[in-house]
Amino acid sequence: MKWTELSKNDLLKLRGDAQKDYADCVSKRLHLDMSRGKPGREQLDLSNEMLSVLNDPAQLIIDGVETRNYGELGGIRQCRALFADILGVKTEEVFAAGNSSLSLMYDTIAKAYTHGLLHSEKPWSKLNKVKFLCPSPGYDRHFAISESFGMELIAVGMNEQGPDMDAVEELIKDEAVKGMWCVPKYSNPEGIIYGDETVRRIACLKPAAKDFIVMWDNAYCVHEFEGDFVPFKDILTECRNAGNPDMVFEFASTSKLTFPGAGVACFACSEANMAYMKKLIGVQAISYDKINQLRHVLFLKNKQGVLEHAKKHAKLLKPKFDAVLSALDEHIAPLGIAAYHRPKGGYFISLNTLPGCAKRTYKLMKDAGVVMTEAGATFPYGIDPKDQNLRIAPTLPPLSELYSAMEALCICIKLAALEKLLKF
Numbered sequence: 139m140k141w142t143e144l145s146k147n148d149l150l151k152l153r154g155d156a157q158k159d160y161a162d163c164v165s166k167r168l169h170l171d172m173s174r175g176k177p178g179r180e181q182l183d184l185s186n187e188m189l190s191v192l193n194d195p196a197q198l199i200i201d202g203v204e205t206r207n208y209g210e211l212g213g214i215r216q217c218r219a220l221f222a223d224i225l226g227v228k229t230e231e232v233f234a235a236g237n238s239s240l241s242l243m244y245d246t247i248a249k250a251y252t253h254g255l256l257h258s259e260k261p262w263s264k265l266n267k268v269k270f271l272c273p274s275p276g277y278d279r280h281f282a283i284s285e286s287f288g289m290e291l292i293a294v295g296m297n298e299q300g301p302d303m304d305a306v307e308e309l310i311k312d313e314a315v316k317g318m319w320c321v322p323k324y325s326n327p328e329g330i331i332y333g334d335e336t337v338r339r340i341a342c343l344k345p346a347a348k349d350f351i352v353m354w355d356n357a358y359c360v361h362e363f364e365g366d367f368v369p370f371k372d373i374l375t376e377c378r379n380a381g382n383p384d385m386v387f388e389f390a391s392t393s394k395l396t397f398p399g400a401g402v403a404c405f406a407c408s409e410a411n412m413a414y415m416k417k418l419i420g421v422q423a424i425s426y427d428k429i430n431q432l433r434h435v436l437f438l439k440n441k442q443g444v445l446e447h448a449k450k451h452a453k454l455l456k457p458k459f460d461a462v463l464s465a466l467d468e469h470i471a472p473l474g475i476a477a478y479h480r481p482k483g484g485y486f487i488s489l490n491t492l493p494g495c496a497k498r499t500y501k502l503m504k505d506a507g508v509v510m511t512e513a514g515a516t517f518p519y520g521i522d523p524k525d526q527n528l529r530i531a532p533t534l535p536p537l538s539e540l541y542s543a544m545e546a547l548c549i550c551i552k553l554a555a556l557e558k559l560l561k562f
């Protein structure tokens with residue numbers, strides 16, 4: 139029976155049981171971390187061959203390019219071709235850089251502020267107000283970038299097909315709305331794949347701001363952990379066909395394929411945007427780490443190689459996601475006190491507690507020794523209006539620890555729900 143339908147007496151008894159379970163849980167003195175989407179150690183070990191794949195100085199010169207030296211600002215052609223293949227864009231549309239796509243995103247926004255984008259009348263720093271659309275729940279670090287530049291963050295709801303496009307189409311009539319964050323495939327945290335119609339509507343937007351930018355963070359483009367690779371529309375072509383060739387910057391990296399601390403990141407954009415950006419980036423850098431780019435090309439080879447490598451990750455990740463879902467299916471779903479998604483890729487499971495229970499659940503977990511992503515973090519300014527979203531990141535802990543963490547989480551969700559229900 140659903141807990142929302144129980145009598146006060148039943149709830150009181152259940153709360154007594156839950157308090158006892160929670161005290162037992164605390165007494166175990168757990169020390170677990172389910173807070174960030176980091177690959178586990180076994181996943182990192184999958185790419186150790188990268189350390190030896192480049193073993194002869196003769197390899198360092200590729201197509202006449204000396205990878206040890208300055209030059210090739212946009213990255214070696216083979217690495218750009220690899221990303222182009224994965225993203226379904228042209229090699230000339232790809233800029234391969236250092237290890238972090240997040241810093242490329244930050245840089246893009248920073249350049250909008252300092253110099254303006256290709257179609258900006260003036261740098262954003264000269265404007266009174268800049269607003270940015272933040273589909274929520276979403277990736278806290280995107281929101282943090284926007285917030286750090288002083289933008290006004292506007293939360294847009296998410297549905298099963300991606301951002302609420304009716305709301306987006308309305309909001310972009312405001313000239314101060316300069317852009318939008320998107321994680322189109324296995325969105326962080328909900329694991330949603332944007333529907334074709336959503337992608338089409340985004341590409342067809344006619345914003346009042348001529349320099350509106352879609353920040354298309356395709357971080358999980360080949361990151362299925364269940365089933366085969368799911369092909370996905372190329373946003374550059376969609377925007378070009380819709381007459382908006384310069385409206386989008388796409389980002390990706392090998393962080394969750396090889397090493398997050400030593401991978402390769404890229405952005406992809408129209409050739410006009412590329413020429414504009416290269417001019418600006420050329421002032422800040424002479425070139426990026428081409429040796430690491432080469433290492434990645436030698437190790438991953440091509441899209442087929444990437445997909446095969448992704449399957450190895452999937453083998454390690456699937457049991458972890460299964461562990462989370464089966465704990466929730468068994469202990470939480472029948473009680474009707476939380477709802478959650480069942481993603482087939484990406485790095486997270488998004489869980490909605492009863493309204494008003496996320497912060498309390500987070501606190502109970504913390505006090506029991508399990509760190510989660512802070513409640514609210516998945517919303518602009520860290521404020522979840524319904525206080526119900528929690529992001530579960532199951533990839534880092536070993537499976538044995540994950541079982542303990544999930545046992546604790548189920549206990550905490552129950553206790554927080556009972557406390558809430560008894561308040562009414």
Ligand SMILES: Cc1ncc(COP(=O)(O)O)c(C=O)c1O
Nearest residue numbers: 175238239240277326357391393
């Ligand atoms: C949606 C999303 N984008 C970007 C990143 C970070 O990417 P990178 O390691 O390339 O900076 C993450 C990391 O968790 C992420 O979830």
